[in-house]
Amino acid sequence: MNEITVSADRSHLEDVQRFIETELEPVNCPIKIRMQIALAVEEIFVNISDYAYHPGIGFVTIRSTIQKDKPAITIQFRDQGKPYNPLKKIDADITLNAEDRTIGGLGILLVKKTMDSVRYDYQDGTNILTIEKILK
């Protein structure tokens, strides 16, 4: 298991993406899966950056575990911000026409649709969002 801790701020998105890319480097996995993981990481990290500590500031820790046998990656986002379960948010209505559409909720919807599992826990004042993606 490896981890990185950064300020929950959009300006650290690239640091977080680079950390996950480095984790995936030794693994032979299709480019499409790498993109889907990058997308999920962006959506979750930006969400935490924008809301977890708003209007204050705080940290977020990203833990990555590669399971070579599956193979799969498990990525955990841990923050001590306001308790918030993004999985409880009602999915964006994707059947509305352009005029009636709002963009809220699309990010977490994409995470749910592209990852193999998404789990939320709240323990000891910590929001823990865990995603898993099979790497083949």
Add this chain to the structure above:
Amino acid sequence: MEIQELKEGSKLTIALSGRLDTITAPDLENKLNSSLNAVEELVFDFKELGYLSSAGLRVLLSAQKRMNKQGSLVIHGVNETIMEIFEATGFTDILKIE
């Protein structure tokens, strides 16, 4: 992300390359805000675009809403991964993708 513009009369083609994400989406938003006056036909060329997140979807949605009022919007050259994002979010129903 690189943004290239080609203006032909009331037609504007915008070619994007790289990543349309949280970091770069504001660049495209600014470009559209300053370039869409009197444009009746907006074409996005996505051949060189490799990555799109919900921040990019938001800009595309607002471009579609604006072009609904003043003309048309078409997207060309969408790769398989980005097409799946459009499908997962129902954007295939509100965007014209060729």
